[in-house]
Amino acid sequence: MDKSGIFVGATVGSISVFIIFSALFIIPTESDETTLEIQNQIDEINELILTNSESKILSLTDIFEKAEPGVVRVNTQRNQTINDVGGVGSGFVFDKRGHIITNAHVINDSTKTIVTFLDGRSYNAEIIGIDEYTDIGVIKVNADLKLLQPLSLGDSSNLKVGEPITAIGNPFGLSGSMTSGIISQMGRLLPSGSGYSIPDVIQTDAAINPGNSGGPLLNMRGDIVGINTAIQSTTGEFTGVGFAIPSQTVAKIVPTLISEGEYNHPWIGISGRDIDPDMAKVLGLEDALGFLVITVVEDSPAWDAGLIGSDKTIEVEGREYSIGGDIITAVDGIDVRKIDDILIHLQRVKTVGDEMDLEILRDNRTTNVTIVLQERPNWK
Helix, strand or coil: CCCCCEEECCCECCCCCECCCCECCCCCCCCHHHHHHHHHHHHHHHHHHHHHCCCCCCCHHHHHHHHHHHEEEEEEECCCCCCCCCEEEEEEECCCCCEEEECHHHHCCCCEEEEECCCCCEEEEEEEEEECCCCEEEEEECCCHHHCCCCCECCHHHCCCCCEEEEEECHHHCCCEEEEEEEEEEEEEECCCCCECEEEEEEECCCCCCCCCCCEEECCCCCEEEEEEEEECCCCCCCCCEEEEEHHHHHHHHHHHHHHCCCCCEECCEEEEECCHHHHHHHCCCCCCCEEEEEECCCCHHHHHCCCCCCEEEEECCEEEEECCCEEEEECCEECCCHHHHHHHHHHHCCCCCEEEEEEEECCEEEEEEEECEECCCCC
């Protein structure tokens, strides 16, 4: 386990997935017809989100009664042997066509996936799409239409710290369990087994345990604002810090997973470090803000745009510092305090082929560089 003690809020009886911090990166365009279909799905989702944001506040009991029929249990097997106990996760109904949303780590490498509904009826599920970079997975069942009760997507971008929320899932295999808490913070950077960190993640103190993975995090209107995905713990059990993938990310990724089976993310192609007070002092900066570029990946968007990485190091009070690289201070007019701000901006609004304007500090002068985002390479 990595020292951060961050666990995927994983599947019961299955392999535990540990997440490790890493660098930054996002995808390609489809045919015009496919792109139009995906855009229509996104527009429909956004219209639903707008409508749902105006619904009334509910009690916890009302939220549970509203959401429970759309929450499912997801059982998986990863071996063909009769002794394989498999794993248990959660999921929720996305549409009347039988699409179920869960976590990628719940279904990844599964040789058999079974979805069980509230009334106990179970169906074999087909894996439709997986995006390890956001830990989102989509499966599909050919179930009785009466069982397919889609849950409403809410708008995670409107969440506030301190706002009450609730989680429903199958912790430790205990089906239909509900816990509640608050939004502890927004915009977290979550380590991922994919080799890239997941940006813009919700932190909550609602109890999330193994088996909750893939289940919905709901606001007090009963709308989904996140997918429960991980906990921070040294024991593997909940200690007050849980994480969820925001519904804003779900709305962006899922339509493409349904139509294409995968989502290609854009990337910049740099690595570096945030400017802390010590680094700011070494570099002669007034404020400890921005991201220092240390390495520029060859043939990446950053390379093509002429970004410069650090070319030397100096030692100050026994500590080495990289110097000479560009310092990114803003992206598309948004101030950059640290790498999280760049990654969140990429995740929320950028796709492959988009341009992004970087404001950089180079040789004590501020300049602007425009990069064209390319498809993120898979270096696993």
